[in-house]
Amino acid sequence: MKIYSTRRRPHRPARIVLEELGKRYPGAPGYAMDGISLDIAAGEFVCVVGASGCGKSTLLRILAGFETASRGAVAVGDEPIAGPGPDRGVVFQDYGLFPWLTVAENVAYGPKQAGMTRDDIREITDRCLDTVGLGRVRDSFPHQLSGGMQQRVAIARVLANRPAVLLMDEPFGALDALTRTGMQAELARIHRDSGVTVVFVTHSVEEAVYLSDRVVVMAGGAAHGSAGHVREVIGIDLPREREVTAPEFNAYKRRIDALIHEGERSAA
Ligand SMILES: Nc1ncnc2c1ncn2[C@@H]1O[C@H](COP(=O)(O)OP(=O)(O)O)[C@@H](O)[C@H]1O
Ligand SMILES: [Mg+2]
Incomplete structure (x- = not known):
């Protein structure tokens, strides 16, 4: 690995x-x-x-x-x-988050799989949540969040793998117009x-x-x-x-x- x-x-x-x-x-x-x-x-x-x-x-x-x-x-x-x-990080319309994991655990998933140290995982998770402005809901579960916030978690989750490429298939298709903008x-x-x-x-x-x-x-x-x-x-x-x-x-x-x-x- x-x-x-x-x-x-x-x-x-x-x-x-x-x-x-x-x-x-x-x-x-x-x-x-x-x-x-x-x-x-x-x-x-x-x-x-x-x-x-x-x-x-x-x-x-x-x-x-x-x-x-x-x-x-x-x-x-x-x-x-x-x-x-x-x-290659992939983001679809239907967020695809793990419902049994918190926001922070969802984002930490990739770095954990990659065998990073706890400190590195923590730093990357914090930074990626920061990037999408979700630090304050890190301990919430996906179902507690709006669609827009869930999609931000999905984006933070792929960014945590530091992808070379982001692939997105109608990622904002399910969001209301204002959230989408x-x-x-x-x-x-x-x-x-x-x-x-x-x-x-x-x-x-x-x-x-x-x-x-x-x-x-x-x-x-x-x-x-x-x-x-x-x-x-x-x-x-x-x-x-x-x-x-x-x-x-x-x-x-x-x-x-x-x-x-x-x-x-x-x-x-
Ligand atoms: N798994 C599949 N098996 C058979 N045909 C498929 C499959 N996925 C897509 N297609 C067909 O391939 C064509 C292109 O589909 P798709 O790539 O989903 O188009 P788009 O995303 O532009 O709407 C369509 O005719 C669709 O029915
Ligand atoms: Mg399509």
């Missing part, structure tokens, strides 16, 4: 390279997604958008190591993906401070434009009679602390919305 040598080991954000990635589920008539080629820089924030069924979650699960690709290649930090690993700002700050590479799937174009360096627009899928694929990749050239009401922000939103709907029309 891998033992982390020191609590000071920094995040080392990883580059992610996908080459002609394709996935065909057993028994399915065709490829769920295919021909996905992307080069994501270390520390980059990439959002993936597109209609339901175009293969966004499939892509993320392959990056997480929960699914294997049927063809093509995918590497994280120059290493081909061989399965799940602590270098707050979480987006918090995630933008965490990304800025940690420099971790993020791949983030969302249905919300606004969320994607707010968070991303680049937005990957996917199209296709079984419902459209084709494999899910990348339609276009759009760089968001706006200064950080983005203003969602700015005209430039809206121009990006409209352009990406059009691409998503064009995909639906041309496939119909």
Whole structure:
């Protein structure tokens, strides 16, 4: 088992390279997604958008190591993906916390598994809870917290493993609008401070434009009679602390919305 040598080991954000990635589920008539080629820089924030069924979650699960690709290649930090690993932190819509553990115990879980010392575990847990502003509920159980707070615990829990990559599949999809906006700002700050590479799937174009360096627009899928694929990749050239009401922000939103709907029309 891998033992982390020191609590000071920094995040080392990883580059992610996908080459002609394709996935065909057993028994399915065709490829769920295919021909996905992307080069994501270390520390980059990439959002993936597109209609339901175009293969966004499939892509993320392959990056997480929960699914294997049927063809093509995918590497994280120059290493081909061989399965799940602590270098990739995964956050889903449904928090996935251990209900029988306190907030602090949930966050300490990964470092404990990694064989860290008690002092190091304590320090990392405190720091990660601090990062998401949850120090004062460290001894609460998940069910005692709101959805937004539970999702912050889930984020702190993956950060405690000091991942090279954060993989998030509609993590804020179950939150109310106000909480969601707050979480987006918090995630933008965490990304800025940690420099971790993020791949983030969302249905919300606004969320994607707010968070991303680049937005990957996917199209296709079984419902459209084709494999899910990348339609276009759009760089968001706006200064950080983005203003969602700015005209430039809206121009990006409209352009990406059009691409998503064009995909639906041309496939119909
Ligand atoms: N475990 C699975 N077995 C068979 N088909 C699947 C499985 N998971 C997803 N699919 C199919 O693959 C396609 C892409 O699904 P998914 O990646 O979940 O898309 P998205 O997240 O963009 O909505 C869909 O047609 C879906 O039905
Ligand atoms: Mg999905």
